[in-house]
Amino acid sequence: MLLIEDLQVKLGEREVLRHIDLQINPGETHILFGPNGSGKTSLLMTIMGYPQYRVTAGRIIFKGVDITNLPINERARLGIGMSYQRPPTVNGLKTRQMVQICAGGRDVDVTGMAARMNFTDFLERDINAGFSGGEIKRSELVQLMAQQPDLLLFDEPESGVDLENIALIGHTISRLLQRDFHTDPNKSQLQRKKERTRMGLIITHTGFILDYVTADKGQVLFNGVLSCSNNPTDIFNCIKVMGYEECVKCAI
Amino acid sequence: MRNLTDKAREAKDKKAAIGPDVDLATFTAEPVRHDYVKDLKTLPVLDRDRLIQAGIDTSEDGRAGTYIQMDTAVVHAHAKQEGLEVIPIKEALKKHEWAREHYWKLVSVDADKYTAAAELNLHDGYVIRALPGTKAVWPVQACLYLDKDNISQYVHNLVIAEEGSELHVISGCATSPRLKRGLHVGISEFYVKKNAKLSFTMIHHWAEEVMVRPRSVGIVEEGGLFLNNYICMKPVRSLQMYPTTHLVGRGAVARFYSILVGTPGSEMDVGGRIVLAAEETKAEIIARAITNGGKIINRGDLVGEMAGVKAHLECKGMILNGGIIHAIPELQGKADGVEMSHEAAVGKIAQEEILYLMSRGLSEDEAISTIVRGFLSVDIPGLPTELQQEIDRAVDMTSKEVM
Ligand SMILES: Nc1ncnc2c1ncn2[C@@H]1O[C@H](COP(=O)(O)OP(=O)(O)O)[C@@H](O)[C@H]1O
Ligand SMILES: [Mg+2]
Numbered sequence: 288m289l290l291i292e293d294l295q296v297k298l299g300e301r302e303v304l305r306h307i308d309l310q311i312n313p314g315e316t317h318i319l320f321g322p323n324g325s326g327k328t329s330l331l332m333t334i335m336g337y338p339q340y341r342v343t344a345g346r347i348i349f350k351g352v353d354i355t356n357l358p359i360n361e362r363a364r365l366g367i368g369m370s371y372q373r374p375p376t377v378n379g380l381k382t383r384q385m386v387q388i389c390a391g392g393r394d395v396d397v398t399g400m401a402a403r404m405n406f407t408d409f410l411e412r413d414i415n416a417g418f419s420g421g422e423i424k425r426s427e428l429v430q431l432m433a434q435q436p437d438l439l440l441f442d443e444p445e446s447g448v449d450l451e452n453i454a455l456i457g458h459t460i461s462r463l464l465q466r467d468f469h470t471d472p473n474k475s476q477l478q479r480k481k482e483r484t485r486m487g488l489i490i491t492h493t494g495f496i497l498d499y500v501t502a503d504k505g506q507v508l509f510n511g512v513l514s515c516s517n518n519p520t521d522i523f524n525c526i527k528v529m530g531y532e533e534c535v536k537c538a539i
Numbered sequence: 540m541r542n543l544t545d546k547a548r549e550a551k552d553k554k555a556a557i558g559p560d561v562d563l564a565t566f567t568a569e570p571v572r573h574d575y576v577k578d579l580k581t582l583p584v585l586d587r588d589r590l591i592q593a594g595i596d597t598s599e600d601g602r603a604g605t606y607i608q609m610d611t612a613v614v615h616a617h618a619k620q621e622g623l624e625v626i627p628i629k630e631a632l633k634k635h636e637w638a639r640e641h642y643w644k645l646v647s648v649d650a651d652k653y654t655a656a657a658e659l660n661l662h663d664g665y666v667i668r669a670l671p672g673t674k675a676v677w678p679v680q681a682c683l684y685l686d687k688d689n690i691s692q693y694v695h696n697l698v699i700a701e702e703g704s705e706l707h708v709i710s711g712c713a714t715s716p717r718l719k720r721g722l723h724v725g726i727s728e729f730y731v732k733k734n735a736k737l738s739f740t741m742i743h744h745w746a747e748e749v750m751v752r753p754r755s756v757g758i759v760e761e762g763g764l765f766l767n768n769y770i771c772m773k774p775v776r777s778l779q780m781y782p783t784t785h786l787v788g789r790g791a792v793a794r795f796y797s798i799l800v801g802t803p804g805s806e807m808d809v810g811g812r813i814v815l816a817a818e819e820t821k822a823e824i825i826a827r828a829i830t831n832g833g834k835i836i837n838r839g840d841l842v843g844e845m846a847g848v849k850a851h852l853e854c855k856g857m858i859l860n861g862g863i864i865h866a867i868p869e870l871q872g873k874a875d876g877v878e879m880s881h882e883a884a885v886g887k888i889a890q891e892e893i894l895y896l897m898s899r900g901l902s903e904d905e906a907i908s909t910i911v912r913g914f915l916s917v918d919i920p921g922l923p924t925e926l927q928q929e930i931d932r933a934v935d936m937t938s939k940e941v942m
Contacts, residue, residue, distance in 0.1 A: 369898055375891045379916040380910070
């Protein structure tokens, strides 16, 4: 479980998150909506542990451990992983090596995983060097496939992705979150749902991802405040019709 | 030969144009006895380990020949492949007219006090030659080893790839654990004849109080290719060199790659100059420098003398933990229609990259060494796998150690 209590965060002198409360139970996926600059990326980066996001009050508990002051790599080891919107290039580090790093010491089929994401040709290239927006997203997903985190944070996973790849991205996220539908002769869909443990927090701008990934809750972040918590499709429809500002007034 | 001696005597106090002056008299140039070793496997283990770090494989698997010199004495020299020659230079000068014809023809004996002293005190060195049309299957390995404390070692090397041949050389320099202080002066002359290919990879492995003054010049004839790789990632008191290559035949190509790591107390002044003096010649100089507290001056100079030549210089520096990197890239275009460019950057390791890797589970130290490894790794087209592996191994070791 991820539990965030009364979290306040500063980036430089600027307060980017105020009084955030959030609970994601095992097996749950939440969708995070919010206009540009509302603090969505800041929230994900704070959960991941980026030190420039200074927690000035409140705390973050993951799997019962207070991780508020834990370094980023220890959070990764506890099972938190993130798909970035604009990750940096690391010159000379091949994508293949990066995927192996994600796997820790585990033996993984890097080529096979890349093939599933139409990404084989990129394995021998320096990670993120000259990747287009869509290529970055696929690269990030291959990395998460190797990392297998229990809490997955996705920062606008569909932005910059062409129509051809959007379904691929959507289905992959769904599978990473144990939300894909496939028939298993030994288990009913209900049984699979009950056994689901992975947690997800997905930022979306376009809502396209909702066509592929089922979610339990939607959240709206507005001016650094989490204002609304509801069915994600309802929220998305409300935003489409009324805009963010009106929509957050519906706060229950 | 008399003439050379006279010229050398006249230049024996002539200071070098760049680099701190070394007082040669504070080192001993007296010959040191070391027995010739017939079987490399009988070398003392301690020395063997040092050789391995400098890229010398004492099993000789995957090598076409070996030259090893300890201090002033040749302890091993032989070629395994037909058409290749590995001969101590003193012996070659005595026996072979062709060796004399290539001796001091590219480097001037009176260039400075170091070239002069190398002639006056010559302690041997290697002649490695591929006969016309010979294609070396494996690289030839050579090592110049400093063992006796406070020694000065003066060597002169000739590397000759005759017409249509292909030759690969890995030349390592190393010091024994008992040596604290020393001086190495090495003259190298590289001849890449018509349509020949030469790759020369030098791995230096010095000690904290060692002074190093290599002096080398190469010449590449029509259709020839010269790959020159230089790696120095271990402490050295003072290293100064500015190897130069002349592309004199149509379509000749030279590529210089260097990887430098400056540790605290080290001072490196390493350059590379390529003169494009014939039509359709191409040159590339790529340098990577990291300092951990040492001082690195990285020079590069491309001289385009003919229309249509192509040349590129790239010098990237990273300051990890204090220290200085001074990049001095130069381009001289001396004809219409030369195509020359350079790119230089000095920076620090990006925090964003460290955090990205940490979010994939690496510790901060692991993340830094991964980034350093990536920064230093260069793909060198045309280099035999064994040599690329030696370079990768050296880079791996260093990127772990920088932490
Ligand atoms: N590097 C930065 N320096 C200063 N302010 C920043 C920086 N990055 C983002 N911000 C500001 O922080 C606020 C929250 O940004 P962010 O979390 O990226 O929003 P979102 O992801 O919702 O678009 C915005 O007002 C943005 O302008
Ligand atoms: Mg954002």
